[in-house]
Amino acid sequence: MSNPIADQVAALTQTMATQAPTDALETLHAEQVDLDAAGVPADVAAAGTALPDASLLDAHGNPTTLRQTCAGRHAVIVFYRGAWCPYCNVALRTYQRDLVAGLNERGVALIAVSPQKPDGSLTTTEANNLSYPVLSDPGNVLGHALGIVTRPNDRTLDAQTSLGLDFAEINADGTPDLVMPTVIVVDAEGVVRWIDVHPNYTTRTEPVQIIEAVSQTVG
Template sequence: MTMQTGSIADQVGRLKAAMAGQAPAEVLAVFEAEQAELNAAGVPVAAAAPGTRLPDVELISAEGALVSLHTVTGGRPAVIVFYRGAWCPYCNIALKTYQDQLLPGLTERGATLVAVSPQKPDGSLTMQQKHALEFPVLSDPGNVLAGSLGIVTAPTTDAREAQARFGVDLTTENADGTHRVPMPTVVVTDADHILRWIDIHPDYTARSEPAAVLAALDAAQ
């Protein structure tokens, strides 16, 4: 598997440039308008703050087994990545980069890496196998965990129609049959499941860089 090189921002920039030459301009304009709207709204005022204890919610593994969050993190410091789904190109860039550039540093520090999305387990399995991910990729049906952090959103009607142009229907991708997705977010928790750092990106094309996550974990410890 080819290692992902460069920052996430650089890789996203290259993806956007490629899409500009391939996708219909009117479709890209819809997504750009949605991103601008999300940026203008900013981080939700009700989003969780450091000091919040994450609930021990029931998640589903890529193989379809029920697992609890606290069991998965194993009583260790953890980095939990909330992403939209395997259908999202920006999520693919982020998770592959975390495998290559973040996971080694977390392993050295004795911390766990977990990725969570509202998609069905088969979507999680697709993501895990596609990028040879060596960390748990879990489903959060109904965005229960994401909802506890106040980071759930949904695409606009225009964006849903534009997604359909690419063959994406979130009601069939998501475990609960809705369009609801988390804002791309990375959190750092301690061994007691207390939130120590949270980085929310309303614009889903932006993501937390590995170096920033490692610095936050070091500060938390």
């Protein structure tokens, strides 16, 4: 397997420290400290929760559903914030390298979902050379079902705006609502068998953890 996501994020953070405005970085760091302190929300869905068969959009804007995309298979579903998030791109590229082949051998689908518009999903797919489906969840239907929807505070939104991010334009529902980076394993009936939520978006589920969870829950 390639370098752990944590190591790649550490290198990314060092690079960003030399490129992004200091004020914005300080604000984002303060947000990360607050997210660590708050931890995983108490109402996050537990194993055994059934996900709704949400109406989604593929990277070309075509309607699809979660069930249609899973096509009767068990699935690993990765919830990420958007194409604009460098930490998300590190994770999604790593999952392409280190998960796709192993999951295919087990007959398990890998699917990425975010609240962004389909053009953001297409950017994510093309920029990271992803072979697995990248879908848009307008209105965060799946995110709300899992209890992982969050909204940055005003100071953070101002910092993100200063970096050129306009969530009213980026997100399919025109709100600044995001999802906490989360990986779930669902069985063929759409029931959550394992969930790993990361309130601090700079941390992610490592591929080895996902493979172990798949092995222990759906084979």
